[in-house]
Amino acid sequence: MIAIVKGSASEEQLGHFVQWIENRGLKTDVSRGEDETIVGIIGDTTQIDPFLLESMDIIERVQRVTEPFKKANRKFHPEDTVIDCGYGVKVGGGNFQVMAGPCSVEGRNLIEIARAVKAAGATMLRGGAYKPRTSPYAYQGMGEKGLDLLMEASAELSMPVVTEVMDPRDVQTFLDHGVHVMQIGARNAQNFTLLKEVGKTQVPVLLKRGMSETIDELLMGAEYIMSEGNPNVMLCERGIRTFETRTRNTFDVNAIPVLHHLTHLPVIADPSHSTGYTRYVRPAAYAAVAAGADGLEVEVHDNPSQAWSDGAQALTPEQFDDAMRRIALIREAVCADLPEEE
Incomplete structure (x- = not known):
């Protein structure tokens, strides 16, 4: 249930109303917007009479x-x-950002890749220090040493x-290293213990859609994080x-406008994991930008054929640079202000 507060309501009146609701166990x-203030009421709202709320002086209307x-x-x-990810980089509300870097941190080549993607226009560095892999014999990441290299870059x-x-027990390690954005991968999209643990922090979280998740299930994953206070x-x-x-997967470009309709949270697209092949990454990225994504997460490697994981879907720095120029053109075309109607 939501209650839309009248513009004439004072902060004191709003505070009394919120207290009245919370005294009933809800x-x-x-949410304070430019035009109106909305009070979301969460819990068993069947015990609240909406007509009683609408009779209050400060309430404009009530909606279930x-x-x-x-x-x-x-x-x-x-x-x-709008989420502040550090170093003045903001995502959402018209702020478009590109996260780029190798699938996994492999060593000193990370800094060279980071320099290349920044020169091309990327604003955030992505890289896996801990890697979930289908096979227990595949490369699992450098662990804390990988975090050290990421933070150095x-x-x-x-x-x-x-x-x-990947593990609730590692969240504090990420906090101690000063990681700016904690990513929850597709395999952990419904690891509710992990979702609640990152929810206890205020660090931005990039929540990936599970491999077979519906849009509503993705949003409920976000709800787990937000319900803990993040x-x-x-x-x-x-x-x-x-x-x-x-x-590798089917890129659900429909999800981008659907999510924008349903939620206020920023929506990022990952064309690398969506397609699994370098030749398809750039077209999928362009489609995501045109569909209104707030950002992209793209895998870039200086020598994809020698990458320790997912080299088949990584762009070279040169390919990434070309993609960024085209992305800028698409954003200019799609996001340009339309002329006002006379």
């Missing part, structure tokens, strides 16, 4: 919300959420770092598993 989520996700719901929070280039956390969640469409076998 939670509230206050049927979706199970509340804090992530645009009805509760009409304004786009971050400090040199003033770029926020995006890297995946509002800084970005959603990532990274392809879903279908009957198609010609690509």
Whole structure:
């Protein structure tokens, strides 16, 4: 249930209303927009008479919300959420960012890749220090040494770092290293213990869509994080598993405008995991940008044929540079202000 507060209401009146709701065992989520203030009422709202609320002096109207996700719901929070990822890099609300770097941190070549992607226009550095792999015999990442290298590159280039956390026990390690954005990968998209643990922090979280997740399930994953007190969640469409076998996954470009309709959270697209092949990464990236994504996460490697993981889907620095120039043109065309109607 949401209550739209009248513009004439004072902060004191709003505070009394919120307290009145919370005294009845419910939670509230206050969203202050440019035009109106909305109070989201979370819990068993059947005990609240909407007509009683509408009779209160400060309430304009009351609306029931049927979706199970509340804090992530645009009805509760009409304004786009803007997330500060560090070094002045903001995502959402018209702020478009590109996260780029190798699938996994391999060593000193990380800094060369980081310099190349920044020169091409990337604003955030991605790289895996801990790697979830289907085979237990595959490369699992450098662990803390990888985090050290990521943070070293971050400090040199003033770029926020995006890297995946896999275990609730490692969250504190990520905090101690100063990781700017903690990524939850597709395999952990419904690891609710992990979601709740990152939710106890205020560090931005990039939540990837699970391999067979519905959009509503993705949003409920975000709800787990936000319900613990962390509002800084970005959603990532990274392809879903279908009957198609010609690509690694099926890129659900539909999800981008659907998520923008349903939620105020930023939406990022990952064309690398969506397609699985270098030749398809750039076209998928262009489609995501045209569909309104708030950012991209792209794998870039200086020598993809020698990459320790996922080299088949990595762009070279030269290919990435070409992609960034084309992405700028697409954004200029799609995001340009339309002429006002006379």
